[in-house]
Amino acid sequence: MFERLSEGFSDALRKISGRGTITEANVREALEEVRTALLEADVNLEIVNTFCEEVVADALGAKVTKSLKPGQEFIGVVQNRLIELMSPGGPEGAAPAGVLRISPGPTVVMMCGLQGSGKTTTCGKLAGYLKKQGRTVMLVAADLQRPAAVDQLRTVAEQVEAEMSGGAAVSFYSEPERVAEYGQAVGAAVEVCVNAVKQARAQNIDTVILDTAGRLHINDELMGELQRVNSSLQPHQIYLVVDAMVGQDAVASARAFHDRLNVDGVILTKFDSDTRGGAALTVRKVTGAPIKFIGVGEKLDALEEFHAERIASRILGMGDVVSLVEKAQEEVSEEEAERLQEKMAKGELTMEDFLKQLRTIRKMGPMKQLLGLLPGVGQALKDVAIDDKQLDRVEGIINSMTPTERCDVSLMSNSRRRRIAHGAGVDPMEVGKLVKQFDAVSRMTQQMAGLGAMGKVQAMRKLQAMGGDGAGMTGWKGKGSTSQASSKSRYKKRKRR
Amino acid sequence: MALFKSVVSRITKGLARTRESFVGSLRSMLSGRTLDEQLIGEIESRLIQADVGVQTTRRLIDSLRADYKAGRATSGEDALAHLKREIKALWPESDRRIHFAPPRADGSKATTVILVAGVNGSGKTTSVAKIAKALRDDGKTVLLAACDTFRAGAVRQLEIWSDRLGVEVIKGQQGGDPAAVAFDACEAAKARGVDVLLIDTAGRLHTQDPLMRQLTKIRSVTAKRIEGAPHEVLLVLDATTGQNALRQAAHFTEAIGVTGLFLSKLDGTAKGGAVIAIREQTDIPVKFIGVGETPDDVEPFEPEAYVDALFAE
Ligand SMILES: Nc1nc2c(ncn2[C@@H]2O[C@H](COP(=O)(O)OP(=O)(O)OP(=O)(O)O)[C@@H](O)[C@H]2O)c(=O)[nH]1
Ligand SMILES: Nc1nc2c(ncn2[C@@H]2O[C@H](COP(=O)(O)OP(=O)(O)O)[C@@H](O)[C@H]2O)c(=O)[nH]1
Ligand SMILES: [Mg+2]
Ligand SMILES: [Mg+2]
Numbered sequence: 001m002f003e004r005l006s007e008g009f010s011d012a013l014r015k016i017s018g019r020g021t022i023t024e025a026n027v028r029e030a031l032e033e034v035r036t037a038l039l040e041a042d043v044n045l046e047i048v049n050t051f052c053e054e055v056v057a058d059a060l061g062a063k064v065t066k067s068l069k070p071g072q073e074f075i076g077v078v079q080n081r082l083i084e085l086m087s088p089g090g091p092e093g094a095a096p097a098g099v100l101r102i103s104p105g106p107t108v109v110m111m112c113g114l115q116g117s118g119k120t121t122t123c124g125k126l127a128g129y130l131k132k133q134g135r136t137v138m139l140v141a142a143d144l145q146r147p148a149a150v151d152q153l154r155t156v157a158e159q160v161e162a163e164m165s166g167g168a169a170v171s172f173y174s175e176p177e178r179v180a181e182y183g184q185a186v187g188a189a190v191e192v193c194v195n196a197v198k199q200a201r202a203q204n205i206d207t208v209i210l211d212t213a214g215r216l217h218i219n220d221e222l223m224g225e226l227q228r229v230n231s232s233l234q235p236h237q238i239y240l241v242v243d244a245m246v247g248q249d250a251v252a253s254a255r256a257f258h259d260r261l262n263v264d265g266v267i268l269t270k271f272d273s274d275t276r277g278g279a280a281l282t283v284r285k286v287t288g289a290p291i292k293f294i295g296v297g298e299k300l301d302a303l304e305e306f307h308a309e310r311i312a313s314r315i316l317g318m319g320d321v322v323s324l325v326e327k328a329q330e331e332v333s334e335e336e337a338e339r340l341q342e343k344m345a346k347g348e349l350t351m352e353d354f355l356k357q358l359r360t361i362r363k364m365g366p367m368k369q370l371l372g373l374l375p376g377v378g379q380a381l382k383d384v385a386i387d388d389k390q391l392d393r394v395e396g397i398i399n400s401m402t403p404t405e406r407c408d409v410s411l412m413s414n415s416r417r418r419r420i421a422h423g424a425g426v427d428p429m430e431v432g433k434l435v436k437q438f439d440a441v442s443r444m445t446q447q448m449a450g451l452g453a454m455g456k457v458q459a460m461r462k463l464q465a466m467g468g469d470g471a472g473m474t475g476w477k478g479k480g481s482t483s484q485a486s487s488k489s490r491y492k493k494r495k496r497r
Numbered sequence: 498m499a500l501f502k503s504v505v506s507r508i509t510k511g512l513a514r515t516r517e518s519f520v521g522s523l524r525s526m527l528s529g530r531t532l533d534e535q536l537i538g539e540i541e542s543r544l545i546q547a548d549v550g551v552q553t554t555r556r557l558i559d560s561l562r563a564d565y566k567a568g569r570a571t572s573g574e575d576a577l578a579h580l581k582r583e584i585k586a587l588w589p590e591s592d593r594r595i596h597f598a599p600p601r602a603d604g605s606k607a608t609t610v611i612l613v614a615g616v617n618g619s620g621k622t623t624s625v626a627k628i629a630k631a632l633r634d635d636g637k638t639v640l641l642a643a644c645d646t647f648r649a650g651a652v653r654q655l656e657i658w659s660d661r662l663g664v665e666v667i668k669g670q671q672g673g674d675p676a677a678v679a680f681d682a683c684e685a686a687k688a689r690g691v692d693v694l695l696i697d698t699a700g701r702l703h704t705q706d707p708l709m710r711q712l713t714k715i716r717s718v719t720a721k722r723i724e725g726a727p728h729e730v731l732l733v734l735d736a737t738t739g740q741n742a743l744r745q746a747a748h749f750t751e752a753i754g755v756t757g758l759f760l761s762k763l764d765g766t767a768k769g770g771a772v773i774a775i776r777e778q779t780d781i782p783v784k785f786i787g788v789g790e791t792p793d794d795v796e797p798f799e800p801e802a803y804v805d806a807l808f809a810e
């Protein structure tokens with residue numbers, strides 16, 4: 001998340017902080033860095049320009065100039081502006097979360113967007129989301145163009161029905177005989193949608209979701225088709241589905257879709273990538289429509305509500321502590337956490353506990369990505385390659401120990417060491433080193449409760465080094481400038497594929 | 498370029514509908530204008546808006562400004578020529594060709610393997626259909642491998658293309674091991690003596706390590722079965738992608754050694770300017786551009802036409 005440019009961004013802020021006062025000149029200088037950071041995050045150029053002007057005005061306001069920590073105040077101004085842009089009026093002013101429900105039904109939801117943006121997948125995710133709320137859903141295959149689009153949605157519908165919790169039924173509607181090659185079935189989608197809604201009404205279905213074909217915003221014929229669906233059915237909600245990795249062009253496409261359809265909400269997909277996500281700002285500004293959800297994976301439960309504060313930090317490249325904490329909470333129960341805390345404090349941590357913790361942490365994602373979620377740490381890590389394989393070896397070694405050995409490493413004799421090494425396929429020396437380092441670490445964890453984030457990171461460093469050859473920091477190899485991007489990736493546990 | 502004879506001739510005849518929207522005879526925002534700081538500023542904005550990225554844009558603008566200050570560039574046309582030179586130099590002709598497997602020692606023809614990968618929804622499957630058609634039209638025998646065993650309907654999608662194009666496809670079980678499909682496809686390609694094996698893979702984010710490893714595995718399966726394979730590794734990049742494209746290029750290259758980009762969806766209003774930064778930073782050339790949804794909508798990448806398109810009004 002901390003790329004070269006957002007480093008520059010921090011530099012500029014440091015300058016401001018150093019001087020202690022804010023003048024128009026140094027605000028403008030710092031702003032240049034903000035500008036770059038925003039452009040690198042794919043916020044549209046025009047929007048960046050307006051944004052920066054607004055920030056100057058804010059920053060020169062009395063509050064900042066008189067502040068003792070002007071750098072921090074400045075970043076606050078920038079962040080607040082970003083958040084305000086993405087969710088005007090703050091949480092109170094926000095549009096109601098979730099999907100509007102019309103009574104009597106059916107509520108009609110239409111999805112639209114460019115090719116490959118994630119419409120079909122998102123239809124499935126929304127169906128799952130509504131199913132959980134007890135709303136019956138009909139998914140309608142209105143993409144008659146893309147080969148096998150109908151089959152794709154049928155499969156998705158079946159998956160939602162089979163895999164997602166909640167009692168309500170999810171059904172599927174299609175008229176496969178209308179499918180045709182590109183350009184030859186334009187308009188047919190309108191009738192399919194009309195027929196589907198008719199049937200849904202007869203069957204008392206709560207919500208109908210129309211999966212339309214992807215189309216270019218400059219394709220008049222196809223955009224006209226969407227307008228006709230719109231005028232024939234008057235969908236209650238029209239959602240624009242946008243790929244979060246999109247660049248400057250987000251302005252053009254979002255504007256065109258909005259002009260023709262007056263969209264009610266935006267769904268940003270593929271936020272599980274390492275995109276900085278400036279599109280969120282662009283699309284929000286252009287359509288004025290709220291960002292309803294973000295897609296964070298290919299699986300059907302990978303749909304989350306949008307939180308402007310988190311995305312603002314991400315756009316600025318400032319890490320995402322909230323996500324880290326959430327991830328941790330997903331993996332560790334409260335009692336478990338308390339139990340461990342106690343053991344740690346007493347210095348009673350065993351290899352068994354350690355193994356459990358290690359596994360828990362690793363379930364949350366690759367080490368570097370996790371550390372990258374901590375503000376400031378991403379930058380510290382940028383040239384460092386963290387090798388998760390070393391952690392594999394540590395796991396292997398502990399796995400080869402007997403339960404008794406895990407509870408009391410002082411039992412470790414040479415013959416035991418050899419047996420363990422053999423089992424784990426490592427050198428006996430490595431086992432010895434791990435044991436020694438474990439001793440050191442368990443003493444250290446005793447103090448960890450009292451540490452701040454940086455201290456914890458240092459502790460983690462030592463933990464990481466345990467997998468190395470024992471020479472301390474070797475788990476952290478400098479790796480030149482092509483560092484693996486550390487990123488916020490909300491890895492949902494996914495099946496192997 | 499022999500491979501895209503048909504495509505190229507179609508373009509030179511000026512038939513391509515898409516050409517109008519992308520590289521057609523549109524007026525350049527630069528024509529008939531005097532070069533000054535104002536225009537340089539506009540060029541800079543245009544490059545940023547084409548997703549070229551801040552760093553690469555700065556570099557291009559600095560060199561343009563140097564020419565302007567030295568009096569070597571005085572008009573909009575000069576500026577365009579300057580940028581064309583700069584950008585063309587990045588993509589020598591030889592880089593833009595498909596690498597085919599050389600004939601075997603005994604003179605018999607060898608199978609060329611083309612591996613196609615990219616993030617979700619970038620246009621891989623459609624691009625596979627496009628390349629398959631161009632090759633088929635060129636008189637080559639083609640076999641497709643449906644290695645996207647994950648996404649709903651993916652195998653069926655490729656099957657439909659294979660039916661429409663009259664080329665065969667090797668497929669496996671939905672949810673099965675894609676490397677196993679790649680294995681079967683290599684064996685089939687050898688047994689049938691096909692000229693080109695085109696491998697479609699599931700979309701995956703470059704940040705998903707296990708999935709990237711799976712891609713590496715597909716690659717090594719082909720390498721073990723067919724000499725020199727894969728001869729070409731194409732990363733399909735959606736032209737609407739912003740700066741994330743650089744990450745994609747870097748990570749996919751690390752996993753499977755990308756040899757070329759297929760820049761898809763250039764028929765929209767996005768320009769895919771990140772490819773310039775990618776070329777500078779990771780050295781991967783653009784080989785093809787996608788300009789529509791049908792198998793005919795592919796063109797070889799032409800740097801000069803591309804620069805024209807960046808400044809088209
Ligand atoms: N306008 C336009 N659309 C394209 C182009 N290439 C692909 N598409 C469309 O983009 C969408 C996704 O294309 P696919 O070929 O299925 O993409 P993919 O990368 O195989 O997608 P996944 O396998 O789902 O990751 C489809 O609707 C295609 O028709 C192009 O050059 N121009
Ligand atoms: N990683 C990830 N992939 C996604 C997400 N949403 C959709 N996809 C994938 O993006 C590709 C295109 O999605 P699809 O729903 O077919 O797009 P459509 O053409 O707009 O209907 C598929 O490979 C999906 O699995 C997401 O939030 N994260
Ligand atoms: Mg679809
Ligand atoms: Mg595909």
